[in-house]
Amino acid sequence: MNLFNVYPLFDITLVEAKDVFVHDKNGIEYLDLYGGHAVISIGHSHPEYVKHINEQVGKLGFYSNSIQNPLQQQLAKKLVRFSNCWDYNLFLCNSGAEANENALKLASFHTNKKKVISFTNAFHGRTSAAVAATDNTKIIAPINAQQEVEFIELGDMDSVEKALSKNDVCAVIIECIQGVGGLDESTTEFYKALEALCKKHDALLIMDEVQSGFGRTGDFFAFQRHGVTPDIISMAKGMGNGFPVGGILIHPRIEASFGLLGTTFGGNHLACVASLVVLNVLKNEDLMQNAKEISSYFSEKAKTISQVKRVKGRGLMLGLEFNFPIAELRKNLIFKHHIFTGNAKNPNLIRILPPLTIQKKHIDLFFDALTKELLK
């Protein structure tokens, strides 16, 4: 049997990883500035992570959501304290798409409406409503296209107001900093206006922090810099440092009832332990502060490279924009210099999404390689 061939793969087989490095089956070491798509937050195979997951799997790896699971309570408490999102409630699931799917579903239940507003270049995942709210017609099947979604340019407040004024919108979903789309972020004025308009027209504001959350930008959530209070916050990627876990934080004015949302695997014992370790290590190793410091260092170094048109993003969710397509450069970085980076919808943008444990010496390795490639 063959694998269903949906992924264009690099011919590299990884067998081991430690902190910011991964190793392939031929013993080649790669610097990981991609974090497996912004997933590795506290570093590959962090000793605390390995220890606690091992211990938990030896005790109780899984049971369904039909029994008490104190690890879920612990995670909810710690998460709320750490994120400063006091009073929010937590629903746990398994991925980013699932988090957004549940967020949109909840918004529809809560408002008894069904239209969604999303933004150009948005990416929210590949499930039913999440993919319909994603700005990529190639991945929206006819079955998804039946969802009512209006796409508006990021920052176009007039169009948002016009769309919301019909009072048929259940949710506005937005990545505070776009990931796959290419690291665009709007202004505080825009996010605040969005919040106010959602309130006025009884629509829920969903902040998709699947990629930007869990400390990646140097703030726990990227939206916190703009001083807004979303109704629902979706999370995944860095939340489990590679263990599949996602979730939504839900404002207390949205009421729960039995059966409203549910999942078999979501919030299982291993997932909770993975996420608890991530929060502990983020705190104990001051990784959000590290994200800020390394980010400044990266931006300073980028300024010295004349071909870099712009540095985009914040913290360790960064992009380097050139005025040429980066596909070849990215390939050379991997195969000649053994450095993983990411790409984006914008073909001229290299994305940098390393573990939050990264140090200045690793950034130097990247810029040395980049300089060599650009001088050719």
Ligand SMILES: Cc1ncc(COP(=O)(O)O)c(C=O)c1O
């Ligand atoms: C902002 C954002 N939302 C949602 C998703 C979907 O997450 P997942 O692939 O875990 O379903 C992604 C994945 O890249 C993302 O970047």
